[in-house]
Amino acid sequence: MIALVRMVHQYLDRYGDEVDSRSMSAGEQAIEVLAGFGLMETVTSRFGRWTEAGNKLLDEIGLRHPEPMDYPAEIALVAKSEPKK
Numbered sequence: 001m002i003a004l005v006r007m008v009h010q011y012l013d014r015y016g017d018e019v020d021s022r023s024m025s026a027g028e029q030a031i032e033v034l035a036g037f038g039l040m041e042t043v044t045s046r047f048g049r050w051t052e053a054g055n056k057l058l059d060e061i062g063l064r065h066p067e068p069m070d071y072p073a074e075i076a077l078v079a080k081s082e083p084k085k
Contacts, residue, residue: 001037002061004030005054009063017050018043 012027013020021027023046031048034040039054050058058064 001039002057004033005039005057005061006063008034009058017055019048019050021046021048 008019008027008030012030013022019027019031019040021031028045031040031042034054035042035048038051039057040048041051043049055064
């Protein structure tokens with residue numbers, strides 16, 4: 001479920017709590033699936049809206065209020081490499 005939420009967050013346009021599938025069938029289906037789990041509600045066949053549960057999940061996985069980067073084009077490392085031997 002988190003992978004689908006991340007896909008929606010990354011590839012679909014957002015306007016506040018509303019998400020625009022851009023009339024792509026994959027986006028429309030993603031909104032329908034998330035609505036089935038109570039994370040979104042279907043506004044129209046093209047638009048969905050995050051529910052309270054959806055916004056809570058976005059907060060929990062760091063997508064609603066992401067950590068700001070020092071430089072917008074900066075790559076954020078999520079793991080440390082092994083030290084040189």
